[in-house]
Amino acid sequence: MKQRIEVIGGNGLIGTSIKNVSKNIEIRDWGINPNSYGFFDLMDENSWGPILSSNPKKVILLSWPGLPNYNQDFHILENLIMSIKFLKMLCKTKVKKIVSAGTCYEYGLSEGEQFEDSFLKPVTKYGLAKNWLRTYLEIEANRNKINWCWVRIFYPYSENSKKPTLYSALMQAIKNNEKTFKIGSGKQIRDFIHVEDAAKQIIELTTNNNAKGIYNCGSGEPMTISTFVESIIKSNNSNINIVLNHYKDRDFEPFACWANMKKYNDLLRLSEGIKFNNI
Numbered sequence: 001m002k003q004r005i006e007v008i009g010g011n012g013l014i015g016t017s018i019k020n021v022s023k024n025i026e027i028r029d030w031g032i033n034p035n036s037y038g039f040f041d042l043m044d045e046n047s048w049g050p051i052l053s054s055n056p057k058k059v060i061l062l063s064w065p066g067l068p069n070y071n072q073d074f075h076i077l078e079n080l081i082m083s084i085k086f087l088k089m090l091c092k093t094k095v096k097k098i099v100s101a102g103t104c105y106e107y108g109l110s111e112g113e114q115f116e117d118s119f120l121k122p123v124t125k126y127g128l129a130k131n132w133l134r135t136y137l138e139i140e141a142n143r144n145k146i147n148w149c150w151v152r153i154f155y156p157y158s159e160n161s162k163k164p165t166l167y168s169a170l171m172q173a174i175k176n177n178e179k180t181f182k183i184g185s186g187k188q189i190r191d192f193i194h195v196e197d198a199a200k201q202i203i204e205l206t207t208n209n210n211a212k213g214i215y216n217c218g219s220g221e222p223m224t225i226s227t228f229v230e231s232i233i234k235s236n237n238s239n240i241n242i243v244l245n246h247y248k249d250r251d252f253e254p255f256a257c258w259a260n261m262k263k264y265n266d267l268l269r270l271s272e273g274i275k276f277n278n279i
Contacts, residue, residue, distance in 0.1 A: 002026045005206055006056045008040055008086075009063025013158055014101065017199035018060065025203065028054075031063070042082050052089055058206055059090065061100040067126070068163060070105065070252065075129040083133050091144045098141055099206045102152040104191070104218070104257060106131045113222075115260045116152070116214040124252050134214070147212055149205045154218035154259050158195035170229060174238045181233075182246035186226030191218040191258035201264060211267055218259030 003025050007015050010029025019027045030040035030051050038054070041047045042063040064079055066072065090098065105127030107114045122128045134150045141148035157167035166183070173181045198217050205211040226242065233240055 003207055004028065004057065005203075006030060006051060006054070006059045008051065008059060008061045009042070011036060012062060013161055013163075013195055014153070014156065014199055014202070015060075015062050016160070017158070017195045018203060021196050021199050022203060025207070042086065043078065045082075045085065048086060048089065052093055056090070056093060056095050058097045059095055059099070060202060060206055061087070061098065064101070068165075070124040070126040072125060075125045076132075080129040080133055084136050087133075087137055087140060091140050091146060095146060097147040097149070097206065098137065099149040099151060099202060100133070100137055101202075102134055102150045102214075103127060103130050104152055104154045104216075104259070105253075106134070106152060107254075107257065109252075109254045111254045111256050113258055113260050114152075114216065116216060116263055147209070149211050150214045151202055151205060151217045152214065152259070153198055154191040154193060154216070154257075156193050156195040156198045160195075166225070166229070167232065170232055171236075174233070174236050174240055178240060180241045180243045181229065182243040183225060183229060184245065184247040184249040186224060186229070186242070186244050187255075188225050188249055188253070189222045189256035189258065190225060190228070191221065192223060192228050193217070193219045204268070205264075208267060208271055210270055215264050215267075216259035216261055217264075218261060220259050220261035220265075222256065222258040 005025060005027055007018055007027055007029045009015055009031055011031035011033040015029055019029060028037040030036060030038045032041050038050050039047055040051055066074055105124050106120050106122050107118060108121040108123045110118060120131055122131050137148055159171055161168040170181055201217050205215055229242055
């Protein structure tokens with residue numbers, strides 16, 4: 001019998017990728033798209049009934065409207081409040097596991113390699129709201145004896161992104177045969193992960209009974225923005241030229257930030273060891 005996972009906010013980039021990479025798992029996506037399995041709007045409590053009454057066992061919570069406007073009040077006044085309301089109701093069902101999307105913005109301006117237990121001092125309202133939601137999930141899930149995971153996602157990229165990103169803008173420039181592509185200093189160090197790899201990690205954390213608590217979701221491989229851009233240009237056999245220092249680097253992001261993936265990789269090794277011993 002296939003495992004069943006409910007994906008709340010399944011119409012977005014990560015939710016769509018979860019559906020694309022899932023194998024031998026029944027994914028039921030809940031969102032505002034008419035093609036979703038079921039309708040769900042985080043801002044409309046009247047739409048929550050069907051998922052809450054559907055006997056959910058494993059739930060991935062992705063819904064978070066309004067990105068990428070990281071410093072707007074709605075992250076706290078709307079998204080956080082409604083997410084807490086929904087989680088409180090979800091925890092009253094017979095749900096066994098809740099996996100919620102967090103963000104590397106919870107680490108704030110902390111420099112270098114980030115560990116799950118690194119000091120948190122978010123400097124954006126988005127990061128602050130997510131960190132508060134994580135605290136609430138931890139308390140409420142533990143009180144109801146529900147297994148939970150919080151997934152701090154770093155810098156996912158995809159050719160299918162509907163919102164403007166560094167990667168999507170670059171791919172569009174290459175497609176248009178533009179001569180130049182403008183970026184900031186290019187010196188900032190990031191942890192870029194393809195969205196399908198991020199989706200696979202989230203699925204693993206949802207289906208693995210040993211996965212509990214906070215996990216980073218990244219490649220674990222630090223790379224400068226300019227190196228990332230150059231690698232995409234090369235892989236697409238493009239001759240487009242990079243124009244540096246055209247944009248100002250974001251002041252709400254650290255110069256260097258990447259994920260330590262030891263906790264996740266240890267989980268995989270443990271699972272492989274269990275499978276091997278059971279053969």
